[in-house]
Amino acid sequence: MADGDRHRQSRLVTDDDGAFDVERAQEEALPIEDGEVIDTDELADHQRYVEGRGVYDERNRVNDLTGREWKYATKSVIDEGYPPDVQHDLRSEHGGQKPPRLCADLIGRFSKAGDTVLDPFAGVGGTLLGASLCEHEGTGRREAIGFERNERWVDLYATVLERENEDRRARGEAPLASQDMRHGDCADLIEDVPADGVELLLTDVPYWRMDELEQTRNEHETRESKLGAFDASDDGTVEESSETSSPTRTKAEWLEDMAGKFERFAEAVSPEGHVVVFIGDMYRDQSYEFLSAELARAIESAAPLTLAANFVWYDPTKDLHVYGYPFSFVPSMVHQNVLVFRLEGR
């Protein structure tokens, strides 16, 4: 190796005490990664320095993230506070809505610009709005398809997008792209998606009698109805849902239904794609219901999917409640789980 080459390899910018000298490094205007100056002449053919973001590896088949961004994206706890934005008040009519910026963050971890994202339980479009946000705040827009059986939420997504774009234009920002929200039952609509037609499936599954829960805005009533739904699961009572004429189910039936649906959904996901699922755990009858673990196992046993990760999304905006004090310990749930599956053997 020539002397000049050896010199370039160890170009750390240090001060007289041997500590990293940020000011000098900035003055010299060389790219810095993890406190070390990157010599772009030293990058391999498959590496590229991206201004302000670090080194991107062209072999990356999972996402568009640089090494530095990838490291952060693998952290198993998401403890970001997502502000109530993108027409939060309107979207809150749903009750189960997810922050579009959290969805954009997950889409950025598990897809590339131009990919297609499917949400078969789309609600008021957290995933769809997230896919559009990626155009302006991520590495590029993703196309998104949403299925939602309740027309009210389909219409609300359209209103949210319209109002959000009025606000964005007033702020001098480019509008969010409209995504493909389809009205109907996911079990039927999935038939229109070609095999391997999407790179990412990101969704937030419905619980028992979710429709009633979503339309109950009073917090107390919501809690009561949630518990009631669990009780129904215990004694096996079968009721007709007001909206879809599908029966209220036991937990086992719900798990079986979800597992069957994901088995079908998996056919629509390309071999290198991912399936990412929001699911909260619950507490009832002095017992912790580990729904995330049960759902993960049910999906793994039915669909050709392998659980690759579980992110815990800690939501710091959730209120704490004193449910059991001072006699019984009852957890205040301030987190949800985000299950990440990859396609098995692919």
Ligand SMILES: C[S@@+](CC[C@H](N)C(=O)[O-])C[C@H]1O[C@@H](n2cnc3c(N)ncnc32)[C@H](O)[C@@H]1O
């Ligand atoms: C937990 S919510 C999703 C909320 C969504 N993440 C958002 O940000 O608005 C689940 C949604 O799935 C819908 N849903 C339930 N069963 C469905 C089915 N078989 N086909 C299509 N949509 C369904 C419900 O109406 C509900 O809006």
